[in-house]
Amino acid sequence: MKSKRLQSAKLRSAAFKRTRADHQVEISEDYVELIAELIDEKGEARGTDIALRLGVANATVVNTLKRLQNQGLVTQEPYRAIFLTIDGWKMAEDGKRKHDIVEKFLLAIGVPEATARIDSEGIEHHVSTETLKAMARFLIRKPIN
C-alpha cells in the first residue's frame, strides 16, 4: 500500500510525459503523412493543398514546413512543391500503417465510419507499439462485420 503511494507520482508523471512527447511529434507525423498522400494522389504536394486539407492558414503551413525541413523530414525550394526525405517517407509510411490499424479497429468495435475517421486522427498519436499490436490482433481474430 505504502509502496504504491510512493511510486504513484512517478508512475503518474510518466504517463503525462509520454503524452507530451507524443504531442511534439504529432504535427510532424500528420504533415508527412498528408504530403505522401498528396504526392500519391496528385503527383506533388503544394502548400495550398496541405493548408486546405489541414484546415489551417497558408502561413501556418509555411512556418511548420520550415521546422520539418530543419528536422530533416522534407526538402523544399521557394515556390516549388514539397518533397519528403528518406526519413520523411519512413515516418509517413509508419504513420499511415498506424493510422489504418487504429481506424479499422474502431470500425471493428462498432464505431460509425465518420466518427472512426475523425477519432483515429487524434488517437493514432497516442497508441504505443503494444496497444497497436493488441488492435492488430483483434482485427485478425474479429474482422469488420
Place this chain on the structure above:
Amino acid sequence: MKSKRLQSAKLRSAAFKRTRADHQVEISEDYVELIAELIDEKGEARGTDIALRLGVANATVVNTLKRLQNQGLVTQEPYRAIFLTIDGWKMAEDGKRKHDIVEKFLLAIGVPEATARIDSEGIEHHVSTETLKAMARFLIRKPIN
C-alpha cells in the same frame, strides 16, 4: 467518385480540426481530474503535488492554474490550496469516467497494465461519445479476462 474527391478536403480538415479542438481542452481536463484526485486522496490539492504528478515545473502549474481560473474551473488564493468550481467538478468527473472506460477497454483487448495506464492518458482526450459508447459496450459483453 468525383463527389468523394470534392468533399475530401473538407472531410479531412474536419478531423484535424477536431483533434486541434481536443488539444485545447486536454490540459484543462488533466488538471481538474488530477486536482479532484488529490482532494480525494489527501484532502487538498497543492501546486507542488500537481507539479510532481504532472512532471512539470512549479511555475508551469502556477501559469496554467491562472488560465483555469479565468476559465472558471478552479478557484485559488495566494499560498492556499486549489479548489474546483462546480464546472470544474463536472469536468473532472466526466474526465475520470472517460479515462476509466478507455483504460479498462485497453486492458480488455489485451494491453499490458503499465501500457494501458500510459496510453489511456493521451487517448482519452480524442475519444468521442460514440467511440466511448462502443468501448463501454465491448466491456459489458467481454469483461477483462
Place this chain on the structure above:
DNA sequence: GAAAATGTTTAGCATAGACTAAACTTTATG
C-alpha cells in the same frame, strides 16, 4: 521564537502553432 526547510509566486525567456494582412512570384487568360 529564530533559523532552516519547504512551498509558492514572479520575472524573464523559449518554442510551437495558430492567425491576418501585405508583398511578391508564378501561371493562366484574353
Place this chain on the structure above:
DNA sequence: CATAAAGTTTAGTCTATGCTAAACATTTTC
C-alpha cells in the same frame, strides 16, 4: 504578351505550454 488570378512567402501578432532562477511566504524544527 500584358494583365489578372492563383499560389507562396514575409511580417507582425497572439496564446499556450514549457523552462530556470530569484524572491517571497509559510511551516517546521530546534
